[in-house]
Amino acid sequence: MAIKIEFKSGLKDITGASKTTLDKSFNTFEKTMQELIRLYPGLKDEMFYTDGSIDYAYQIFLNGKRLSWPEDKEARVKDGDELIFLIFMAGG
Numbered sequence: 001m002a003i004k005i006e007f008k009s010g011l012k013d014i015t016g017a018s019k020t021t022l023d024k025s026f027n028t029f030e031k032t033m034q035e036l037i038r039l040y041p042g043l044k045d046e047m048f049y050t051d052g053s054i055d056y057a058y059q060i061f062l063n064g065k066r067l068s069w070p071e072d073k074e075a076r077v078k079d080g081d082e083l084i085f086l087i088f089m090a091g092g
Contacts, residue, residue: 001079003032009087014042029062030073032083059086 012018012031026032037044061084068078
């Protein structure tokens, strides 16, 4: 099995894919994010402020449950889990 990753909206442009998988479990949300940033370095500049906090416009869901950064860095991630990355946009 693998961890399923889905990138929505403009993140697809940064990663070059709307979906991908990680072939092994990285055990925690933090380790999974580190691997995704290694694979897609543009995610760091796009999603994170220089102080390491995540831009409020980005939402990350693990199996349908919203995760917060850095509060949920230790959330368990295992084979078969699904992470979805969204950008909330507004306009008028």
